[in-house]
Amino acid sequence: METTVETTGKEGKSWGGGNEPLRSSYGKMMMWFFIVSDALTFSGFLAAYGFSRFKFIESWPIADEVFTHVPFFHGSYPMIYVAFMTFILIMSSVTMVLAVDAGHHLNKTKVTWYMFFTIIGGIIFVGSQAWEWNTFIKGEYGAVQTKGGNILQFGKYTTVDDKETFQRVAVADFAQVVKTERVVHERKNGLWYETGAPMPKFTVNEVLEGLKANPEVLVRTQILTEEGHKTVLSRDESIKQITDNGKQVVHGANLHVNEYGAPIFADFFFFITGFHGFHVFSGIVINIIVFFNVILGTYEKRRSYEMVEKVGLYWHFVDLVWVFVFTFFYLV
């Protein structure tokens, strides 16, 4: 009479029901499902970035020339600031995993402190991201956009340590003021309550006059040479290009124009780092909620800090994505 309804031949089998075959709780499984799908979303974005880059492989901006700033320092320091940001994010990942570890030992004080440091790390990262955006939007040298949407930048050859190098020159440093007829349309004139677009800082004509007046200034196009540098035009070619094709002077980058090169580079930069930054931001918010729950003793009462572990998984994932963004935007 032993073999009744209760024994169905499934005892001791992992997938027979009534146990956790993957030895992972429901919440953690769901976090993993989310992470896998989010990873696919991010790789979709990065693959699209790769697509556009391969499409314009001969004229893609060189990241080293775009991201060269460090707060409070003048001069060109490519990579340094992003490396710092990467380190901050890895560091906050470490404090997060230490919080998880302390949670396994039910050590409330330690979990509280490690969660606190994780949140601080996240805030520093998002702040750095905002600063980076600000620098990118403001731009540095300015450039002329052609009718075909290409970018012409300016610079001159200077000798540094017996080596002739091409140094960029800002538009504002050589453009000449030319009197023009155009004035900003104000809302009190003509069509009421309509304001025209603000006047550009410089017109193409002013840049052209400045170029003619400064014989050492040359135009640099986006096209990469065999050695991976941007092509510098001759003096005659420079003036010809600006005269024939110059359409508008651009400063900095936004979703329409980008003084560093292809506008789609700026679009992807804003979109992907923005989407990642939003993940970091929501990670900070969730971390803060869990942090207060830790302080209030919610998990102490449950005798389980699994919630810290789950938010930790999310936080590490954000770090993981940044590792890839770092590689594909700043290194490769």
Place this chain on the structure above:
Amino acid sequence: MAQEHKLEIFQGLLKFKSNTQKIWGVLIFLSFITGVEVVLGIYKPEILMVQVLGMKGLNWIFIILTLVKAYYIAWDFMHLRDEKPALRRVIVWTGVFLISYLMFVLLQEGGYIESVFRNGFVKNTF
């Protein structure tokens, strides 16, 4: 999740005494890799600029180092090393298969469009 942790990394070459120690060890390793990447990115040694499989050798090094970093973040920080192999495979294989497929298709297409710009009758130099 299991309270016990697997404490060795590098195929058992390095074994830590406690989980906390392992975390710091992995941090040092990840920071070291990031340091190598930054130094290579700033100096760009000439010898690594040769074309390997359609990309600069240096770029391949960056991508491989990134995957190494991703492995240690997932395995040690996200505790995949301590999970059951089945869960690990569900997560990793799904991602690896779909992402490599997507990457291949899009990069191939991007390269084709570039060749049309270069060899075809599309003019974009004005």
